[in-house]
Amino acid sequence: MASRANGTPDGELMVVSADGLRGQPAGADYPSLREALEQWDSAEPRLRALAAQAEQAEQGEPLDHATLLAPLPRTWQWLDASAFQTHADLMQVAFGHDPIEHDKPLMYQGMSHTFLAPHQSVPFVSEDGGIDFEGEFAVVTDHVPMGTPADRTLGHVKLVLLLNDWSLRSLAVPEMKTGFGWVQAKPACSAAPLAVTPDALGDDWQDGRVCLDLLVDWNGQRFGAANGREMAFGFHDLIAHAAATRDLAPGTIIGSGTVANAAYAQVGSSCISERRAIEIIADGRPATAFMRFGDRVRMEALDAAGQSIFGAMDQAVARA
Numbered sequence: 001m002a003s004r005a006n007g008t009p010d011g012e013l014m015v016v017s018a019d020g021l022r023g024q025p026a027g028a029d030y031p032s033l034r035e036a037l038e039q040w041d042s043a044e045p046r047l048r049a050l051a052a053q054a055e056q057a058e059q060g061e062p063l064d065h066a067t068l069l070a071p072l073p074r075t076w077q078w079l080d081a082s083a084f085q086t087h088a089d090l091m092q093v094a095f096g097h098d099p100i101e102h103d104k105p106l107m108y109q110g111m112s113h114t115f116l117a118p119h120q121s122v123p124f125v126s127e128d129g130g131i132d133f134e135g136e137f138a139v140v141t142d143h144v145p146m147g148t149p150a151d152r153t154l155g156h157v158k159l160v161l162l163l164n165d166w167s168l169r170s171l172a173v174p175e176m177k178t179g180f181g182w183v184q185a186k187p188a189c190s191a192a193p194l195a196v197t198p199d200a201l202g203d204d205w206q207d208g209r210v211c212l213d214l215l216v217d218w219n220g221q222r223f224g225a226a227n228g229r230e231m232a233f234g235f236h237d238l239i240a241h242a243a244a245t246r247d248l249a250p251g252t253i254i255g256s257g258t259v260a261n262a263a264y265a266q267v268g269s270s271c272i273s274e275r276r277a278i279e280i281i282a283d284g285r286p287a288t289a290f291m292r293f294g295d296r297v298r299m300e301a302l303d304a305a306g307q308s309i310f311g312a313m314d315q316a317v318a319r320a
Contacts, residue, residue, distance in 0.1 A: 001047070001159070001195045002311075003033055003069045005117075010034050011069045015050040016194055020311055022060025024050045033072055033195070037250040040142045040158055065311060070115035070191035071161060072140065072251060078112035078189070080136075080165060080255035081105050081238045083231040087260035087270075090277040105233045105241045108181050110165075112253070116190040118313040122166060123320035124187070124293075130169030131291035131317055133218075135270035135299045137210040137228050138163050138255040139235050140195065144248035150240035154208055156248075157235060160201060162192035162214070162310035163255060164299055169273055169290060192300065192310035204303060208234025212301040212309065214259045216270055219295055223275075224268030226261040291317050 002023065003011030010032035014023035026047060030036040036043040054060040082088055083105060116122060124131055140159040148156070165186075172185040198205045204212050210228040217223060233241075238254050259270045269275050276286035291297070300312040 001033055001071060002063070002193050003071055003073060004067050005069055008032070009074060011073055014063065014068075015047055015054055016063060017051075017054040017060050018200070018307070020065070020194060020308065021063060022054050023063040024054045024060055026050060034075060034251050037140065037142060037158065040250065065193055066119055068119075068193040068311075069117045071159070071193070071195035072191070072253065073115055073117075074113045075115075075140075075251040075253055076112060076249040077252045078110045078115075078255070079107055079238075079242050079252065080110050080257060081107045081233065081241075082257035083233045083238060084257055084260040085232045086230065086262050086264060087258045087274060090260065090264075090274045093277040093280055105238050106257075107238065107241060108186075110182070110186050111188055114188040115163075116188050116315075118190060118193045118311065119315065121316045121318040122190065123318050124168075125320050127290075127292055129171055129185075130167075132167045132169050132272045133216070133270075133291070133297045133299075134165040134167055134258040135214045135216050135224070136163050136165055136256045136258055137161070137212075137214070137301075138253050139239070141239060141248055141252045141254065142250045144239060144243045144252070146243055146245065146247050148240060148243050150236045153236045153239035153243070154198075156239060157198055157208075159195040160198055160205070160210060160310075161195050161253065162299060162301055162313070164190040164297070164313055164315070165255060165258070166190065167271070167273075190313050190315060192313045194309070194311040196309060201309070202303075204309075208236040210256070210301075212303070213267075214270055215300055215302065216268070217298040218272075222268065224270045226259045226264070226267050226270050228256065228259050230261050231256055293317055293319050
């Protein structure tokens with residue numbers, strides 16, 4: 001599914017063919033994805049029927065990805081985890097702080113009223129903030145009752161997303177030290193144009209994990225291709241953690257955190273800060289600078305047949 005720009009904050013819900021080339025408007029009953037998620041039990045059969053129609057060339061209309069917004073341009077809640085242990089270990093090196101002792105997922109609540117479109121320029125006030133991209137997978141839930149255990153949460157996953165969780169690294173450490181979490185260090189995320197149901201991933205959806213390589217290109221050069229299978233906590237664990245003391249509203253997005261693999265020397269990284277940490281370990285100091293105005297980053301994930309599952313994010317960094 002996708003959201004096509006139509007002059008409204010939520011966009012027009014489109015049901016898209018598997019190759020991402022054709023779409024069908026969902027119609028007046030489900031004008032936006034946010035509204036469809038709030039009535040998913042009744043919406044899903046209709047949306048699946050439209051999906052079948054979109055697979056037929058004579059039914060679906062051509063889909064221009066340049067007109068697509070984030071699948072959920074705004075939603076009720078965005079919760080981001082740090083579920084890859086390799087990323088956590090490398091970030092301790094990058095930030096120079098002690099390991100965080102914990103037996104629960106690490107998670108913070110971020111900005112949810114804006115998710116940037118996959119091809120729009122990303123505005124920043126200054127290059128001095130340490131502009132960094134962070135590629136990650138995420139899930140979208142329906143209503144999750146408070147206290148739902150992990151073994152019952154995957155049924156609440158309705159959609160899977162690919163996100164770029166932009167970060168300002170120079171602002172992150174001072175905010176972390178306050179103990180109150182991030183505000184200035186975490187601007188709006190970007191989202192790839194297509195949201196897919198878990199069954200659409202087939203064998204690439206296993207044990208609450210997206211087992212796909214997340215391909216990251218920075219200024220036209222491959223930067224990373226880490227796979228989502230190495231989450232220390234699966235999405236079922238993350239949802240249970242988030243819902244431990246609160247209901248989760250339909251449309252809640254929960255992120256995996258930056259995708260990272262133990263074999264980072266072979267597969268690369270999904271953020272610049274990790275690369276800098278690897279350089280610190282190897283050479284005692286970082287050599288890779290953060291992003292500058294005009295830099296571009298592209299992210300997508302391909303299945304075994306080479307199909308782009310979520311479509312691509314391809315964005316330039318710009319002066320606000």
